[in-house]
Amino acid sequence: MAVAIRIAEGEADLALVRAVRREVFVVEQNVPEELEYDEYDGTSVHVLAVGADGAALGTGRLIFGDQARELTGGVEGRVLLGRLAVLPAARGTGLGAELVRAIEAAGAERGGSEMELHAQVHALGFYERLGYVAKGPVYEDAGIPHQTMTRAL
Numbered sequence: 001m002a003v004a005i006r007i008a009e010g011e012a013d014l015a016l017v018r019a020v021r022r023e024v025f026v027v028e029q030n031v032p033e034e035l036e037y038d039e040y041d042g043t044s045v046h047v048l049a050v051g052a053d054g055a056a057l058g059t060g061r062l063i064f065g066d067q068a069r070e071l072t073g074g075v076e077g078r079v080l081l082g083r084l085a086v087l088p089a090a091r092g093t094g095l096g097a098e099l100v101r102a103i104e105a106a107g108a109e110r111g112g113s114e115m116e117l118h119a120q121v122h123a124l125g126f127y128e129r130l131g132y133v134a135k136g137p138v139y140e141d142a143g144i145p146h147q148t149m150t151r152a153l
Helices: 010-028 065-071 095-109 121-129
Strands: 003-007 045-051 056-063 078-086 114-120 133-141 144-152
Touching: 003 095, 010 045, 010 056, 010 078, 045 095, 056 065, 056 095, 065 078, 078 095, 095 114, 095 121, 114 121, 121 133, 121 144
Parallel strands: 078 114
Antiparallel strands: 003 045, 045 056, 056 078, 114 144, 133 144
16 A cells, blocks of 8 residues: 655645544544544644545644643653544554654654653554553543553654
8 A cells, every 4th residue: 555644734634634533533433523623733743644546544643842741741852642543444554653653753853852642542552562651540531541651752
């Protein structure tokens, strides 16, 4: 499967990002739409994976700078990976790991030295294989159990 991963730029790319997130989180996982799209979308870096035909296959976002410090308890150098979503047709291809690595690279380019993410509990093994370590208790977000994970960049 030929895939290109890039930083989303312009309204057309952002529409593809929103479409993937809507399909995975709102439709598939029943996350309320008003929770899925938030005030951080406008200032985040969005990574987009597209197939050879230009169709979106996956996405994820990076929150960095002051917003990341606010959301991660003020840890200097910590950036936040979130909203990682891969459409069903592209699952099991390694695309999720490629998206994580692209978001990590974007975080490092923006001064990040550590990545934090809030993993759905069923995905803990995926992130552990990528070097993330779970921290703290399991909690619910949008009705789905999550756990915070971190990794040095």
